[in-house]
Amino acid sequence: MTFDSLTFVVFFIAVVAMFNLPSLSWSARKNVLLAASFLFYGAWNPPFLLLLIASATVDWWLALRMSAARPTQRKPWLILSLCANLGLLGFFKYGDFLRANTQSLLALAGIDWQPAAFDILLPVGISFYTFQSLSYCIDVYRGDVRVQKSLRDYVLFVGFFPQLVAGPIVRYRDFSAQLHTPRRTTADGFALGLSLLLIGLFEKIVLADSIFAPVADPVFQIGATIDSAAAWTGTIAFAGQIFCDFAGYSTCAIGCAAMLGFWLPNNFRSPYAATGFSDFWRRWHISLSTWLRDYLYLPLGGNRGGGLFTMRNLMLTMLLGGLWHGAAWTFVAWGAFHGLMLVVERLARPTIDRASRVLGSVGTLLGGLITLLGVLIAWVWFRAPDFAHAAQIHHAMLLPTDTSANLSAEAKIALIVFSLMWLMHWLWRHHDLRRWLRRRGAVALGFIWASLIVSIVLSPGVSRAFIYFQF
């Protein structure tokens, strides 16, 4: 089920109504949420619901064993959990990728190996829920959280439907208290949640699907003819599409949770206003970047071992971060580029700081624009179907070609909307949307909701799957 479907509207109204039945105990309300989460996930592909339950149950049991063991004897249980989670991810997400690469390597060695294609269907949200479950096991191993004894509560943590398929990746420590304290829908929570849900749907349906995708998609199609104008407009449109698609999903998730009385962490904070790549990763997919920091970068040693060691850790983290997004070398290249930019930024930090002091706010703006340029260049690898196509687009972007065709009205509108979005990001760099919404009065809120509803209803068209579902 997706947030932008009529099915979800009916489903969510029913869930909110049942969850708030006065006669239900807190335990019964949690059962309602669990059943709703199963229905939400099972409506995609019922057999994969069993996979989700099995995966969560294994981790729940391993964590119980881990907490019962002496600290020195916990490691085998953690290794089992890592094997189970990464094995699951490896099989479903990277199986075909590994097969194809092994085949290529063997071909280089002159060995002709022709295995059958796996043709495995990727379970929706598997990258998100395995990371969420993995972080819990690692936290239990480290003794950072107390083990969850209730299987129902643990499966609800992993499978809580608003964040189940595309995040935010929630930490157990942030969710456990919410499982223990009874919650209900409150008037303020409902108003905030509805605002966020509508904003998320607006981002997805109006901006990502209607305005940006139709301009981006043709440029990234295999065989497309690409001149400089098309390369730039397509890339800028994709930058708009991926932000509105993914941030839209996260905003919907946070909004739905708020309407049920739950709090989920922010996943985006005006990322296109970042003034540097490290700043970008503090603003883009925050729940993944903090996950990678806490469970990969820091365990690798972080920045404790000197310059070269830090750079190695940064590169490794970003390479794996790239691979997390998809089983293709183009995603690895995207991660490598970001890793390289983080390394360069780290090396140039003294110069950047000096320049910032001299140039003041102009320097900040310049830093923002340079970062945006780098992020745009990197998106080409993220979206292109292969390296040849990415190189073709980069060539057209960086070495201007004759632009014979005029930009279409759709492309011009996409560029204007992206510019406005960037301006919003810049002006809202230090603002918190939830706080701003909480301060609006009834009339302002009513008109905001009405504008969003009208825009959403008046944007019928092709319904596209959320991009991050494939990850």
Add this chain to the structure above:
Amino acid sequence: MRRTFAALAIAVIVAASVLFTVERHWRGRGYTPIIVDAPDLWSLQRAKATSAPNAIVFLGASRTLYAIDRDTVRSRLPQYEPVMLAMDGRYPLATLRDLAADANFRGTVICDIDGAGFAAPSLDMQKPEVDFYRHEFSPSRAAHRLMLNHWQLDAVIARSDFSMLRSAVRWWSDEGAPFHPYQWLDRRRFGHIDFERGDKESQKRELARNLERFGGHLPRIPFAEWWPQVEAANGWVRTIQSRGGDVIFYASPTSGQRRWAEEDWFPRNEYWDRMVAATTAKTLFALDVPTLRDFPLPDDSHVDYRQKPAYTHALIDALIDRGLLQSDGGK
């Protein structure tokens, strides 16, 4: 609490007023609600082809999509559940392949196809919809689509031509008002063309332009390049038949210059007749049936919606008369 309820009330009143005004604006200009074809609408019917053991599935392109009258099929062949899987502008072999690959499909297929339909470029024309059905269609999408059908049948603004973006693009590009469609589908994807509203001469002109471009003859596809698709299709036919299903290849009627062009492009004795000799499927060539051969086709290719029942009767008569279908419940 009061703030939330007040905001909700304002939002509902303002949004409903704006949407109602926009709806009235477009209705005032003569637009009416229509069902918009989409992969999930097609997938709903594709799912029915599997779930209904007595499905009679219509494959093809626009000639079948807009010609078959569902009520007539139901009344003449009450033992069958009619399912429309034809697609405007796209030949059907990919869907035939998909039905063959579906172990649960045991129905009867009436596959409207001509010589061009077996050419290699036509093979995967319907594959995007098949892929959508196989990989993206879900119970949730099905429920969404059923609800969307109601919205599209009730509201003009459910059509993407009236979206904010399209309106902005029209204004920017100085385009005229949205197109008044003269062809439409019902929620089960059975289509209708009203030639009194449409430009029936445009298709004829397009064909004449094509013929002119190729010096009066459409470019022939060599038989050797054409035959492999026929062999593949015959394999799919055998698979369906082995499960108790049936396939009828049907070449629908054309008239005027189009009939001449098709015969010129794929001469019957060189293509169709050789396919008939090699296939285990049943076959029907409409031009062999006087009622179908002489059926009025305003643009030389399609049936006007008023004539659909008569056309469907003629087709079913031909199928029954030749023993290709039985009307008493058996196949």
